[in-house]
Amino acid sequence: MTQPVNSPAVEPLHAPASLRELFFAFTWLALQGFGGVLPVAQRELVERLRWLTKAQFVEMLAVSQVLPGPNVVNLALMFGDRAFGVRGAFTALAGMLAAPLVVVLAATALYGHFAQLPAVTGALRGMSAVAAGLIISTALKLLATLRTHPMGLPLALGFSAATFIATALLRWPLVWVIAGLGAVSIAVAWQRLRP
Amino acid sequence: MNHGHPDLLGLFTHFLVLSLLAIGGAITTVPDMHRYIVVEQHWLTDAQFSASIAIAQAAPGPNLLFVAVLGWNVAGPWGALVTMTGNLLPSTVLTLWATRWGSQRRETRGVRAFTTGLTPLTLGLLTATGWVLAEPFVAQPAHRWGAVGLIVVTVLAMLRTRLSPLWLVALGAVAGVMGWV
Numbered sequence: 394m395t396q397p398v399n400s401p402a403v404e405p406l407h408a409p410a411s412l413r414e415l416f417f418a419f420t421w422l423a424l425q426g427f428g429g430v431l432p433v434a435q436r437e438l439v440e441r442l443r444w445l446t447k448a449q450f451v452e453m454l455a456v457s458q459v460l461p462g463p464n465v466v467n468l469a470l471m472f473g474d475r476a477f478g479v480r481g482a483f484t485a486l487a488g489m490l491a492a493p494l495v496v497v498l499a500a501t502a503l504y505g506h507f508a509q510l511p512a513v514t515g516a517l518r519g520m521s522a523v524a525a526g527l528i529i530s531t532a533l534k535l536l537a538t539l540r541t542h543p544m545g546l547p548l549a550l551g552f553s554a555a556t557f558i559a560t561a562l563l564r565w566p567l568v569w570v571i572a573g574l575g576a577v578s579i580a581v582a583w584q585r586l587r588p
Numbered sequence: 589m590n591h592g593h594p595d596l597l598g599l600f601t602h603f604l605v606l607s608l609l610a611i612g613g614a615i616t617t618v619p620d621m622h623r624y625i626v627v628e629q630h631w632l633t634d635a636q637f638s639a640s641i642a643i644a645q646a647a648p649g650p651n652l653l654f655v656a657v658l659g660w661n662v663a664g665p666w667g668a669l670v671t672m673t674g675n676l677l678p679s680t681v682l683t684l685w686a687t688r689w690g691s692q693r694r695e696t697r698g699v700r701a702f703t704t705g706l707t708p709l710t711l712g713l714l715t716a717t718g719w720v721l722a723e724p725f726v727a728q729p730a731h732r733w734g735a736v737g738l739i740v741v742t743v744l745a746m747l748r749t750r751l752s753p754l755w756l757v758a759l760g761a762v763a764g765v766m767g768w769v
Contacts, residue, residue, distance in 0.1 A: 423649045427757040430650050436753065455706040458713060460686055461608045462679025463652040470680060471687045482684055493649020494656055500647045501657050512765045517646050519764025522725055522735040523756050526742025529718035533747065536711050542704065549708040556712025561719040571709065579705030586697050
């Protein structure tokens with residue numbers, strides 16, 4: 394499980410061979426997703442299965458973030474739809490939700506009995522710290538894709554930093570951040586993409 | 589703490605509306621769910637509401653599943669069904685429609701400007717999510733060094749090895765049980 398890594402996430406790209414493969418790929422990545430599925434989705438879809446390049450992943454993520462609904466759910470829908478149409482979309486969605494739903498409802502039923510044990514609260518705390526680290530590492534990996542961004546690295550990084558400051562530090566409502574910064578950023582991209 | 593019969597239709601409609609407001613993920617609509625379920629309808633207590641979210645965060649799978657746990661705690665299996673369907677239906681339809689519209693025009697300047705323009709924001713948001721999750725640990729002196737250590741180990745392992753995230757989560761759980769975090 395621990396081969397050293399040289400440069401994953403480059404072509405050649407593969408694609409899911411069947412709806413069945415799609416379903417189980419999303420089940421497997423969802424079941425690994427403690428505290429959030431996104432880092433695992435990146436690792437599985439980009440690095441292990443190579444169904445998407447890093448850049449494709451970031452682009453899908455960008456779109457799934459502005460659309461309402463949970464990002465990873467939108468990502469599953471978009472990926473499934475691209476691979477097999479509507480059937481693929483619902484297969485990926487079902488794959489991502491079915492097994493974890495059973496697990497989480499079972500956990501809900503059990504929680505009442507174990508909530509007061511220090512070992513349980515300790516384990517939850519350790520797992521959430523790791524979850525934070527997983528998200529941060531995913532962000533760092535994907536920020537590397539800005540090197541080839543049409544507006545150039547410094548400007549693109551500037552928009553990322555401004556978004557970070559507005560949402561994490563100033564806690565501005567997300568809708569306004571996306572409407573305001575997003576509009577400027579899209580306008581700049583429009584300029585830079587001039588044919 | 590269930591006050592009488594929770595109104596399944598009301599629950600459904602409320603989550604239906606929140607679905608379309610959930611830009612940036614279902615977690616951003618938590619304050620409004622709290623207002624409706626705890627403050628207005630008294631279906632759950634504050635503690636029950638928070639526990640519902642904590643369980644879903646700790647269990648594997650999309651964070652969205654906290655919606656099912658809330659529904660379950662309000663009205664059992666039917667509650668879970670109603671909140672999940674309500675929360676997924678509108679956003680799913682919109683996502684499918686919008687991606688199809690967009691992918692037919694993927695190479696046009698407008699769509700390219702839209703997706704490449706939003707990419708830096710997306711990555712800023714992802715970094716912000718990591719920060720928001722990590723911050724409570726940094727703020728608590730009792731847990732600071734253990735948790736920060738665990739976060740740093742996780743980041744290094746993810747960047748430099750192909751270790752499955754599962755091992756890191758297991759490491760976090762063990763560290764927590766041993767009281768190091």
